Amino acid sequence: MPLTTKIISILAILLFLGLVLRLILQEKLEEKYALVWCMVGVILLVLVWFDDALSFTAKALGIVHTPTFIFLSLSFGAIIFFLHLSVVNSKLKSQVKNLTHEIAFLKKLTEDLKNSKKAEKSEI
């Protein structure tokens, strides 16, 4: 990999890691996702620094063109992550539904208690 490309790649990855760190400090990123993205950043740094390792791995897997290997790996990683997000989303939807039910029950209980207190007061 030409030196200029290496330097730009490393700077971009460091910027990315900086963004992840900022999101962690602002408590906008859950710890388990923070760990995942930090690992992604570190792996990318290692691969950029030791770019021969990337070519070696690609060839070992029978992929002639190294960028194709990078594209395939990133696509596969993205698909797995989207699947994980779908699972998380489904769980959240179910939890929201159950919470909505509980809120409705509590609202009714509150109304019923208010009405029975009013009825008691008017009897007195």
Next chain:
Amino acid sequence: MPPNPRILAIVPCYNEEENIANVVAELEALKQESGLDLSVLVVNDCSKDASAQVLATLGCPHLNLPINLGLWGVMQCGYKYALRNNFDIAIQVDGDGQHPPHQIPKLLKPILAGDSDVMIGSRFIEKQGYQSSVLRRVGIRFFKGLVQWLVGHYIYDTTSGFKAFNRKAISLVCRHFPDEYPEMAAIILFQLKGLKISETAVIMRERVAGASYLNSTKAFIFMVKMTLEIIFVFLRFRLGFYR
């Protein structure tokens, strides 16, 4: 079944400001005439119209959901209410006025006699009254065939919302339910779990006011999603994912 079972009519309500008062009035009239221990619960699915205000004036028990959950989320809320408040039977009576309350005693008879766990009010046994649009009937035929293929039980009206569940069925739907399109998935699950499902002919009415939410594009998507839902319920049961 206890001698004087407690019955809950669950009325899902979404933008039914023009219909809901009549539906509740008919149910109250049925209670007076029939002597059934019938309670009404309207579940307002975060309506955008004045349904909530109308319900506040009616004085009947109602739940106001803070967000819109769709028909199944509403019905599951009603079934949870039925289970927690020890009702013996729960009936779905749509808030648009299509389900005729005076036919409830006919629907309940087999459950009260202990001959059935689930009763479905079918539009297609005697083919009277409002028979639904052509597109819907095509869909209903398709699902009738699918249900028969999967569980070997022939149900005339697989998408009827006019149905009654006893406590066994209520408990099942409170535990295991998908979020969308439950009518058919429920039939499959009940059948696989060994519950007795029966149908009786009812005459349904066309909706009095307002509009249905289904157009032809949505109806097609509905069919695809419901087919997948049914297949997954069947596979989950067969592969032992249901406790």
